Amino acid sequence: GEDVVRRERFSGGPARTFLSSLAQDERIFEADLAVDRAHTVMLAEQGIITDDEASEVLGALADVEAAGHGALDGGEDVHAAIETAVIERVGPVGGKMHTARSRNDEVATCIRYRLRADLLDAVEATLAARDALLAVAEAERETLAPGYTHLQPAQPTTVGHWLAAYEGALARDTGRLLDAFDRVNRSPLGGAAFGGTPFDVDRERTAALLGFDGLVENSMDAASARDFLLEATGALATLATHCSGLAEDFVLFANRSLVALDDDYASTSSIMPQKKNPDTLELVRAVAGDAAGDLQAILTSLKGLPRAYNRDLQRVHPHAFDAVDAVLPAVEVTAGAVTTADWNEAALAAAAGEGFATATGVADLLAMGGVPFRTAHELVAAAAERAGDPAAADEQYAAVEAAAGEALDAPLADYVDPDELRRALDPAASVAMRDSRGGPAPEAMDAHLDRAAGALAAD
Ligand code: ARG
Numbered sequence: 001g002e003d004v005v006r007r008e009r010f011s012g013g014p015a016r017t018f019l020s021s022l023a024q025d026e027r028i029f030e031a032d033l034a035v036d037r038a039h040t041v042m043l044a045e046q047g048i049i050t051d052d053e054a055s056e057v058l059g060a061l062a063d064v065e066a067a068g069h070g071a072l073d074g075g076e077d078v079h080a081a082i083e084t085a086v087i088e089r090v091g092p093v094g095g096k097m098h099t100a101r102s103r104n105d106e107v108a109t110c111i112r113y114r115l116r117a118d119l120l121d122a123v124e125a126t127l128a129a130r131d132a133l134l135a136v137a138e139a140e141r142e143t144l145a146p147g148y149t150h151l152q153p154a155q156p157t158t159v160g161h162w163l164a165a166y167e168g169a170l171a172r173d174t175g176r177l178l179d180a181f182d183r184v185n186r187s188p189l190g191g192a193a194f195g196g197t198p199f200d201v202d203r204e205r206t207a208a209l210l211g212f213d214g215l216v217e218n219s220m221d222a223a224s225a226r227d228f229l230l231e232a233t234g235a236l237a238t239l240a241t242h243c244s245g246l247a248e249d250f251v252l253f254a255n256r257s258l259v260a261l262d263d264d265y266a267s268t269s270s271i272m273p274q275k276k277n278p279d280t281l282e283l284v285r286a287v288a289g290d291a292a293g294d295l296q297a298i299l300t301s302l303k304g305l306p307r308a309y310n311r312d313l314q315r316v317h318p319h320a321f322d323a324v325d326a327v328l329p330a331v332e333v334t335a336g337a338v339t340t341a342d343w344n345e346a347a348l349a350a351a352a353g354e355g356f357a358t359a360t361g362v363a364d365l366l367a368m369g370g371v372p373f374r375t376a377h378e379l380v381a382a383a384a385e386r387a388g389d390p391a392a393a394d395e396q397y398a399a400v401e402a403a404a405g406e407a408l409d410a411p412l413a414d415y416v417d418p419d420e421l422r423r424a425l426d427p428a429a430s431v432a433m434r435d436s437r438g439g440p441a442p443e444a445m446d447a448h449l450d451r452a453a454g455a456l457a458a459d
Helices: 002-009 024-045 051-067 078-090 092-098 103-139 159-184 203-209 219-224 227-255 279-302 311-315 317-340 345-352 359-368 373-387 393-407 418-424 427-433 442-458
Strands: 144-149 152-158
Touching: 024 051, 024 078, 024 092, 024 103, 024 203, 024 317, 051 078, 051 092, 078 092, 078 103, 103 159, 103 219, 103 227, 103 317, 103 442, 144 159, 144 345, 144 427, 152 159, 152 345, 152 359, 152 427, 159 227, 159 442, 227 279, 227 317, 279 311, 279 317, 345 427, 359 373, 359 418, 359 427, 373 393, 393 418, 418 427
Parallel strands: none
Antiparallel strands: 144 152
């Protein structure tokens, strides 16, 4: 019969190993058993096979599950190997299991079934990381930090504000993963090879048995579509990219001893005894590259692929699973490194004021006093040049006064209170001034962290 023909076609030629996906299919072994069960139950309910036949198949499947993926004896893929194992146990009746389906709808269902669970794990990882970031952001909401643009000192900020920025990005990652989940969570089963089936299958029933939230309607689309892999891997790659940015910020801060990683998240040198290196975060940085590569591999494989099923697809979904396996531990390590890090408050406060980083606040103050912002900007730019870097607050103040004498018609004190101007040159006061919604001032941060915690609880 058909089985004999199939087995002969997959009989140990030189391409046998090349063709087989059995090893990589371990990832979908449990999924395939679930799909087999749902399909068998549906076939019996629809009267396509008898209840007795279904019982025999289900009994054999329980046996195959107990023996495990490792006990499967060769085969082109996990679907064929499980069918062979079922037939070995119960005889030809086991071959009824594959009535009204194809490995094309079967494998698509298995991938979606497994990826669903992986995406939920990824969502959990983002929730835990957000929780960790918010906790440290809260604890360090008044800890000064240098804020950079172009990696040049820009404005003083706080460790809390900086970490909450990453929490915001990870919150969107949670949303992207959940969006991807919604479209992954549709059943292709019953689409058969691509062209549907003459049997009276109940696709809604198998979808419900497998916990899917509806169908991939068109049977050709069901067997062929892999855009759900792009969405899932895209969400994972984006998440990994955010972690890599945070990791890089840490590496830069550690380079300047602004933060020290806990020993658990650091490594040393085999020759240089004094070294404490941020290896975990460098690996996090690299994971973003792996995930981007996985996404690119999926895009490249799918580009120009005709409908319906093509065997190329066998090599596509493993990239999504690779991304899951790379990104999830990276998210956990990132959260752990942030939670256990030791912030060097004195060094951070000193760094926060470097490069006349309070200059914007001074210009803002002049603008509040009626000086057109562009004039204030030019005035403070001249003062910064005059004061040089590094410069003490007194020198900066004197430089602003001198520049104001040249740029303004009236005395400086007509525009700003000298005490306020002095305060604006202090990094902590400079941060406190920026209390606009979402800004780093402590009160603004309190409201921001409350909203972020609320959104996290809702996710
Ligand atoms: N192992 C195959 C895959 O992953 C299963 C589908 C095989 N279908 C086929 N027509 N050869 O895509």
